[in-house]
Amino acid sequence: DAGVIQSPRHEVTEMGQEVxxxxxxxxxxxxxFWYRQTMMRGLELLIYFNNNVPIDDSGMPEDRFSAKMPNxxxxxxxxxxxEPRDSAVYFCASRAASNHTQYFGPGTxxxxx
Amino acid sequence: AQxxxxxxPEMSVQEAETVTLSCTYDTSESDYYLFWYKQPPSRQMILVxxxxxYKQQNATENRFSVNFQKAAKxxxxxxxxxxxxxxxMYFCAYxxxxxxxxLVFGAGTILRVKS
Numbered sequence: 156d157a158g159v160i161q162s163p164r165h166e167v168t169e170m171g172q173e174v175x176x177x178x179x180x181x182x183x184x185x186x187x188f189w190y191r192q193t194m195m196r197g198l199e200l201l202i203y204f205n206n207n208v209p210i211d212d213s214g215m216p217e218d219r220f221s222a223k224m225p226n227x228x229x230x231x232x233x234x235x236x237x238e239p240r241d242s243a244v245y246f247c248a249s250r251a252a253s254n255h256t257q258y259f260g261p262g263t264x265x266x267x268x
Numbered sequence: 269a270q271x272x273x274x275x276x277p278e279m280s281v282q283e284a285e286t287v288t289l290s291c292t293y294d295t296s297e298s299d300y301y302l303f304w305y306k307q308p309p310s311r312q313m314i315l316v317x318x319x320x321x322y323k324q325q326n327a328t329e330n331r332f333s334v335n336f337q338k339a340a341k342x343x344x345x346x347x348x349x350x351x352x353x354x355x356x357m358y359f360c361a362y363x364x365x366x367x368x369x370x371l372v373f374g375a376g377t378i379l380r381v382k383s
Contacts, residue, residue: 198373203370211370255301257364259313261312
């Protein structure tokens with residue numbers, strides 16, 4: 156079975172530009188999570204969805220960040236406008252309701268110049 | 269709020285030897301889940317092992333085992349017969365069944381394996 160798929164794997168953009176990160180969870184998984192990893196703050200949960208509905212977005216840093224899950228097989232994390240401090244690795248993870256384990260995608264390394 | 273502490277920023281082990289990575293956590297809950305994830309240079313987060321707090325028996329996965337001490341809130345990872353491919357960053361994580369699905373991660377321990 157395919158794991159969690161993320162695209163792009165690397166993104167380099169300039170300050171002020173819009174950035175969209177994409178995630179395809181494992182088929183059949185009910186939960187989807189977006190994490191951010193930085194040297195300073197480690198791994199942080201940004202938002203998670205259950206059955207396509209956002210449940211907890213308390214980790215979203217500010218209004219420049221938004222996430223959607225239009226269907227069970229696709230989610231996006233958008234940053235508009237992007238800033239250099241948004242540079243990080245962004246992970247998507249998913250899990251089934253019957254399983255306590257989250258499975259992570261390969262991550263997207265975002266660099267904002 | 270739950271917190272997870274990994275007090276060893278970096279560890280080294282000789283190939284074929286055994287190493288133990290430490291993790292402690294703070295919680296007032298009695299039922300929860302604990303995980304160890306491995307992050308090699310490829311950045312992929314890979315599940316190594318997990319433990320349910322209600323289980324007294326320590327989890328084991330091949331060369332990886334845990335020492336779960338619930339009263340002490342300790343969850344260490346033992347890697348036996350270390351291999352070069354074990355070199356990575358290791359994260360301990362806590363999940364509460366009460367406060368949604370949030371995984372709380374420790375700061376990580378870099379493991380270096382010497383040949």
